[in-house]
Amino acid sequence: MNPQYASLLIALPLFSAFLVPLIKRAGKKVILPYLTLVTLIQTGIAAWAFKEVYTTGKPIIVLAGGFQPPVGINLYIGHFAALFVLIIAVVSFFMTVFSMKAIDVEPIDKYAMLFLLLMLGATGMIATGDIFNLFVFMEITAISAYALTGYNKTGEASEAAMKYIILGGIGSSFFLVGVALLYGSLGTLNLAQIAMLASKMNPTVAQAALALLVFGLAVEAELFPLNAWAPDAYQASPHPVTVMFSAFVVKAGLYAMVRIVYLFKDTPAFMGILNLILILGTLTVVIGELSALRQTNVKRMLAYSSIAQIGLIAVGFGVATPQAVDAAVFHMVNHAIVKALMFLAVGYVAITLGCPCIESFKGLGKKMPLTAFAITVGAISIVGIPLFNIFWSKFRLLLAALQVGKTGIVALILGASLVEAVYYFRLIHAMWFEESKDEKVEENLAFSIIMLLLVALIIVIGVYPEPVWNLVQKAATDLYNVANYIKNVPLLGVSP
Amino acid sequence: MVKRALAIIIILITGYWLANALAQVPFGADKMLVGKYYLENVKEQTGAVNAVTAVVVNYRGFDTLGEVTVLFIAATGVAALLWRKKRERTAKSEGSVVLQTGSRLLLPFIMLFGAYIFIHGHLTPGGGFPGGATIATAFLMLYLAFREYEIPHNVFEPLEGLAGMSYVIVGLIGLAIGGYFLFDWIWQTWQLGHANIGRLFSAGFIPIIYTLIGLKVGTELTGIVDNMVKEPKEGGQ
Numbered sequence: 001m002n003p004q005y006a007s008l009l010i011a012l013p014l015f016s017a018f019l020v021p022l023i024k025r026a027g028k029k030v031i032l033p034y035l036t037l038v039t040l041i042q043t044g045i046a047a048w049a050f051k052e053v054y055t056t057g058k059p060i061i062v063l064a065g066g067f068q069p070p071v072g073i074n075l076y077i078g079h080f081a082a083l084f085v086l087i088i089a090v091v092s093f094f095m096t097v098f099s100m101k102a103i104d105v106e107p108i109d110k111y112a113m114l115f116l117l118l119m120l121g122a123t124g125m126i127a128t129g130d131i132f133n134l135f136v137f138m139e140i141t142a143i144s145a146y147a148l149t150g151y152n153k154t155g156e157a158s159e160a161a162m163k164y165i166i167l168g169g170i171g172s173s174f175f176l177v178g179v180a181l182l183y184g185s186l187g188t189l190n191l192a193q194i195a196m197l198a199s200k201m202n203p204t205v206a207q208a209a210l211a212l213l214v215f216g217l218a219v220e221a222e223l224f225p226l227n228a229w230a231p232d233a234y235q236a237s238p239h240p241v242t243v244m245f246s247a248f249v250v251k252a253g254l255y256a257m258v259r260i261v262y263l264f265k266d267t268p269a270f271m272g273i274l275n276l277i278l279i280l281g282t283l284t285v286v287i288g289e290l291s292a293l294r295q296t297n298v299k300r301m302l303a304y305s306s307i308a309q310i311g312l313i314a315v316g317f318g319v320a321t322p323q324a325v326d327a328a329v330f331h332m333v334n335h336a337i338v339k340a341l342m343f344l345a346v347g348y349v350a351i352t353l354g355c356p357c358i359e360s361f362k363g364l365g366k367k368m369p370l371t372a373f374a375i376t377v378g379a380i381s382i383v384g385i386p387l388f389n390i391f392w393s394k395f396r397l398l399l400a401a402l403q404v405g406k407t408g409i410v411a412l413i414l415g416a417s418l419v420e421a422v423y424y425f426r427l428i429h430a431m432w433f434e435e436s437k438d439e440k441v442e443e444n445l446a447f448s449i450i451m452l453l454l455v456a457l458i459i460v461i462g463v464y465p466e467p468v469w470n471l472v473q474k475a476a477t478d479l480y481n482v483a484n485y486i487k488n489v490p491l492l493g494v495s496p
Numbered sequence: 497m498v499k500r501a502l503a504i505i506i507i508l509i510t511g512y513w514l515a516n517a518l519a520q521v522p523f524g525a526d527k528m529l530v531g532k533y534y535l536e537n538v539k540e541q542t543g544a545v546n547a548v549t550a551v552v553v554n555y556r557g558f559d560t561l562g563e564v565t566v567l568f569i570a571a572t573g574v575a576a577l578l579w580r581k582k583r584e585r586t587a588k589s590e591g592s593v594v595l596q597t598g599s600r601l602l603l604p605f606i607m608l609f610g611a612y613i614f615i616h617g618h619l620t621p622g623g624g625f626p627g628g629a630t631i632a633t634a635f636l637m638l639y640l641a642f643r644e645y646e647i648p649h650n651v652f653e654p655l656e657g658l659a660g661m662s663y664v665i666v667g668l669i670g671l672a673i674g675g676y677f678l679f680d681w682i683w684q685t686w687q688l689g690h691a692n693i694g695r696l697f698s699a700g701f702i703p704i705i706y707t708l709i710g711l712k713v714g715t716e717l718t719g720i721v722d723n724m725v726k727e728p729k730e731g732g733q
Contacts, residue, residue: 007677011664014565018660021653064558066676066684067541070530073558110576117569124562136562143566147573161577177514184521187529208517492533 003060006049006077009085009127012042013120017113024109032100035112039093039119046082046089053082054474059488061129068492069129070190076129076489079478080329083471084126084251087333091247091340092119094450095240098344101444102239102351105152111238114151118144118244125252129489131179132189134256138175138220141249142168148241149233160232167219167229175216181209192489195263195482206269213260214276220253222307223314224284231291234303235356239347242299246306246339251332254310258317258479265482278318284311285412289419299346299356301423302339305382308416309335315412316397321404322480327396329476330469334381334389334461341454342378345371348447353438361427363436370443372431374451379424381458384417389461392469543683543690543699544618552623553702557678561663563625564709568660571716574723582729591641599637606634614710618699624706628713635718639725647722652715659712666701666708 016038023034053060059078063069077085096115103111121141128134146168150161183189185205186197198206218226230250234242261277264270288308295301313335316328348371349364350356364372381388384395394413401409461468478485528535534551544550552560590596613620614627638645670679682688683700692698 002675004671004676007671011668011671011677014561015661015664015668017565018568018657018664021657025654063676065554065670065678065680066674067555071533072555106581107576107579110572110579113572114569114576117565117572120565130558132556133559133562136559136566139566140562140569143569143573147569147576150577153577153579158577181517181521184527187527187531189530202520205517205520208514212514 001048001052003052004062006045006052006060007062007064007075008045009042009049009077009123010075010120012045013038013116013123017116017120020109020113020116028108031108031112032096032103035099035115036093036096038116039089039096042119043086043089043093046086049077050082050086053077053079054471059478061489062127069489070188070193071492073133074129074190074489075127076191076485077127078485078488079471080255080475081127081478083333083475084248084255085123087336088119088122088126088248091244091336094340094344095243097446097450098240098243098347099238101447102347105238111148111151114144114148115241115244118148118241118249122244122248122252125256129191130189131182131191131194131260134191134260135172135175135179138217138253138256139172141252142172142220145233145241145245145249149237151238151241152236154236156232157236160229160236164229164233167226171216171219171226173216174212178209178212178216181205181212185209190489190491191259191263192486193491195265196486196491198264198267201267203268206264206267207272210261210264210269210273211276214257214273214280217253217257217260218280220250221257221314222250222253222284222310223280224287224311227284227307230307231300231303234306235297235300239343239350242303242347243340243343246303246343247336250306250310251336254313254317254332261317262320262480262482263485265480274318274320277314281311281314281318282409282412284308284314285416286311289416293419293423295423296358297356298358298361298427299343299350301427302342302346305420305423306335306339308420309339309382312394312397312413312416315409316400319400319404319406319409320480321400322476323403324397324400325480326473326476327393327400329479330396330472331390331393333468333472334393337454337457337461338378338381338390341374341451341458342382344447344454345374345378345451348444349375352441358427358430361430362434363438364431366440367436367438368441368443370448370451374455375431376428377455377458379428381462383421383424387459387462389458389465389468391462392465539693541684542680542702543693544702545694545699546618546620548621549618549623549702549706550699553617553705554680554700557667557705560705560709561667561678564660564663564712567713567716568656571656571719574720578723578726580728583726584729585643585646585725586727587643587725590643595637596641599634599641603634603638606637607631610634610710610714614706615703616696617706618702619694619696624709625713627706627710628715629717631710631714632717632721636721639721647718649722652719656712656715656719659708659715663705663708663712666705670701 062075064073121137124137146165150157185201222230285308288304292301292304313328313331316324353360381390384391538547538550542550542554610627610630613622614624617623667678670681671677673681680700689698
């Protein structure tokens with residue numbers, strides 16, 4: 001098959017989103033099943049691209065319009081992008097199923113469009129090979145995320161969306177100025193060519209441009225101090241959207257940041273920017289964990305926990321040795337699985353019992369045993385108990401930090417796990433050892449299957465981490481082996 | 497007070513640091529790495545006399561598709577957030593006679609001008625976005641002039657979706673014929689209009705795409721105006 005068909009990953013969600021106004025005429029009931037169908041096809045295409053990339057070992061380069069980069073725009077679906085595009089599609093598919101029960105606010109057709117475009121934006125951010133195209137996809141992701149955050153139309157949701165829109169706007173302008181600086185001094189927007197020419201750039205300009213890009217992307221990547229919007233948005237947005245935020249939207253932002261920064265690997269500006277990422281990551285972990293400790297709303301607590309985990313991933317990228325990047329990417333995958341499970345389960349509890357506050361969770365083991373079991377597995381995994389998936393990524397991160405002698409990071413990881421243990425075990429205690437007078441609830445079959453699938457994945461990776469670890473190592477190599485990245489993009493012979 | 501002073505100091509430091517970096521970007525120096533390529537090959541590869549249009553629709557067509565989507569999301573987002581079961585116009589009075597007559601009289605001409613801008617995108621400055629915005633102003637004037645006026649929603653909404661879909665379809669035809677998404681099959685495979693460079697029927701799929709973008713932007717911006725001008729009805733949720 002022509003590898004150019006991978007452009008369907010972008011074309012399909014777009015086309016389907018534009019089709020929704022016509023689908024609506026067939027009746028409101030059709031919209032959500034239609035959404036499920038589209039994400040299912042998207043999953044199929046993503047699986048094909050994944051298979052293609054991992055069997056041939058070569059990235060798929062999509063040339064838009066048939067123009068060679070840097071004259072045209074290219075997509076770069078390498079090992080990393082193939083893996084994450086698949087994760088995005090699968091999580092979106094699960095969330096369309098969840099939406100059927102979780103979304104009861106009108107207008108559902110607009111929800112479907114925004115949902116598809118959020119998926120499209122994240123896919124594009126991860127797949128693109130052009131820095132301005134990255135900006136366009138970031139805008140697509142961000143603007144659909146603003147609208148989805150406020151979708152419930154409560155005061156709380158509007159406030160969260162407003163916060164998000166202001167911070168996001170500031171972030172976008174930072175990013176744009178950074179791109180302008182890069183273009184002004186290199187005359188190209190193609191990521192591979194930027195990497196090729198990076199050493200010719202004036203170090204002061206490079207540092208300023210990178211710092212601007214990092215701060216611009218820090219809004220989407222939820223790094224302190226630009227993540228003030230995140231807990232509110234996570235709490236107020238519809239439950240399936242929260243899952244998408246945590247499972248892949250934030251990761252797309254983090255990936256974009258790391259990809260751009262790593263392009264400057266061989267320049268003097270690199271070390272300074274790495275330190276910046278390390279500091280931001282560390283602060284994110286500390287503040288995220290300490291804030292999670294005080295929450296009584298479980299969804300908000302998970303939001304803070306998610307932010308803290310993202311901080312850990314950023315710290316891994318900040319260390320920037322191959323081992324640390326491997327570990328960070330591994331943590332990204334594991335976190336996507338676990339947080340998808342947790343937010344799904346908590347959202348399900350919230351729509352069944354009324355609110356995601358800690359009271360709903362008292363005696364959950366009796367009311368909704370399967371959901372309670374899923375949350376328990378997820379919680380134990382996040383804390384980092386052996387035989388569950390996150391143990392391995394935290395452990396690898398620890399080893400990588402030890403290798404370069406950064407004991408501070410070791411202490412950070414251990415400390416974070418300790419704090420996580422406190423608030424997650426509190427939740428587990430509430431679920432299993434506290435009494436509630438509510439009746440047992442019949443659990444939805446579809447959600448139970450999805451939750452059990454994710455639980456199985458957590459345990460399988462926990463017991464046999466090797467296969468996923470191998471995949472992840474390839475994906476991480478794609479990130480830090482910049483020379484290979486340049487070589488893989490068929491650049492046209494325009495050079496200064 | 498201390499907080500404000502601190503903020504000002506931080507802004508000054510950041511500003512100084514940015515200005516310092518900006519000063520080292522050679523201003524006006526020839527950084528035509530890709531620009532030169534565009535200028536040298538634009539006529540032959542795309543058939544457009546207006547090189548900017550060729551860059552927007554052909555070379556960086558993927559970005560344009562993205563920008564169209566951004567506007568679509570903005571319109572959808574506004575509609576989603578302002579959605580109420582029943583909404584109505586709340587203007588207190590009709591527009592003056594001058595406004596009413598003027599908006600009626602000018603409506604066809606404004607639309608014609610908007611259409612002119614986007615159809616001639618490959619020849620003259622402008623294109624789908626300004627053309628569509630011009631068309632939307634015609635409807636904005638109607639909203640200002642008449643208290644009861646409302647656009648025909650059952651035409652505008654499907655038209656908006658249809659225009660966007662057609663854009664993607666044009667791209668997909670390129671994928672089927674030329675092997676690349678958004679490939680200009682009319683110019684490069686069929687070689688239509690090669691003798692016509694500088695006239696209306698040239699430049700491959702640029703006029704088609706710009707017409708679609710014009711329709712889309714026009715209907716979208718009008719939709720945003722419609723959403724913002726109406727308020728929830730009393731009692732309706």
